[in-house]
Amino acid sequence: MVETPHDLATRLANRVEAVCRHYLSNGHRQGHYWLVGDVRNTPGQSMFVRLKGPGSARRAAGKWTDAATGEHGDLLDVIRGSLRLVDFRDVAEEARAFLSMPYPEPVNRIGGHAPAPRGSTESARRLLAMTQPIGRTLVESYLRNRGITALCDTGALRYHPRCYYRADDYVPTETWPAMIAAVTDLSGKVTGAHRTWLDPMGFSDACLGRAPLSTPRRAMGNLLGHAVRFGAGSDVMVAGEGIETTLSVRSAMPHLASMAALSAAHLSAIVFPHKLRRLYIARDNDPAGDIAVATLLERTRSLGIEAIMLTPRLADFNEDLRLLGLEALKASMKLQVAQEDITRFMSSAF
Structure with missing residues (x-):
């Protein structure tokens, strides 16, 4: 049929409330209504x-x-x-994918859902459905x-207070708070998720806030070609390896869409x-970054896209930001980006 x-x-x-919590995550429930800024998930209440x-x-x-429009x-x-x-067709496919998820259960309920295939896109979507905004x-x-x-513009990042972690198949499962990042394709469709487990006891210099685990960062789902996205895509963007590296560059170039x-x-x-038409590549100073x-x-050359390499002074741009400071990072960016983009993307940063 x-x-x-x-x-x-x-x-x-x-499943209206589950739909709202998943797709209108910047809103909240009030009585018999879910309030949000608009259908594009902008914060607000109109x-x-x-x-x-x-x-x-x-x-x-x-x-x-x-009510506003x-x-x-x-x-x-x-x-x-x-x-x-x-x-x-894409809307219907996304709706069917969402409807295949189990109904969200109260946190204190005993029992659980039949697990999705480990590491699958479906599993990533289920995980994201259980998260909350990072504020x-x-x-x-x-x-x-x-x-x-x-x-x-960091809506791609979410918070999970008790995210499962298991070092391998021979040890018990643990729960740690985690930063969950939505990996999406060009249309905004979720294809995967990235987990960064965090230390609830504080932020030591040794791990900078990540949980003291052997692998505190893991990804799941379909990642190839896709990215964690910050800001609306345009004709000029920056692409980096890690979330922290990319957001560090964005600290100096706050109006530039990033991946x-x-x-x-990847x-x-x-x-x-x-x-x-122009891509800034925020590289890390290591052999993998060179390749x-x-x-x-x-x-980029084969597609007629201008590529400009951004190079950190230290190991990566987050290290530049933490150890050298924001003003030094801004100055470094100003020397490396195209002159026209200083005004367009960095005007408020200088």
Whole structure:
């Protein structure tokens, strides 16, 4: 039997609060409504989604209205708007993927869901569905401890207070607080997630806030070609390896859209937006970074994209930010970026 848009919208409405928590994560529940800025998940309260209501008509559960613009729609429109999707085929595919997730359970309930395949995209999406915004959490403290204070457009980062960690198959599972990063494709569709487990006891110089684990950072899902994205993509962007490195560059260039590829190998394979004409490559000073940059330079040349390499003075840009300071990092960036981009992307940073 072919599933119609009405069928999908009805199924989503049966899980309306879970849909809102996942796709409108910058909002909050108030009574029988979910309040958020708009259908694109902007913080605010002008848009309200009905969490209760009849099975059909405009007052049904899942129907929403933006009081500021007069826009209205259903939960399929929420998926389309929050992920910036264009084709309904992609909206329907995302809706079906979400509906395959288990219903969220109360934290204190005994028992659990049948696990998704380990390391899969589905598993990554389930994990992200259980997270919360980073404001006033250990994630915000972790980033600020690393000198990263430019936290606008960081909706891709989330907080999980008790994220599972297991060193290998022969030891018990532990739980640690974690920074969860959404890995997305060019359309904004989630393809994977990256976990950075954090130390709830404080931020020592030894681990800079990461949990004292053998592998405090791990990724899951489909990463190749995709990235953790900060800011809306444009004709000029910066791509870096790690989240902290990329956000450090963004501290000095706060208006420049950024992509964190999560490793040198994935940096070399990152997929470019069609309108990209200039790419800044925030490299790390190590052999893996050299190889990634060489591959990326070859790819950009073949596509007619201007590539400009940004080189840190120390091991990476977060080390520059922490040890040399923001003003020194700004000065270094000013010497390396195109003159026209200083005014466009760094005006408020100088």
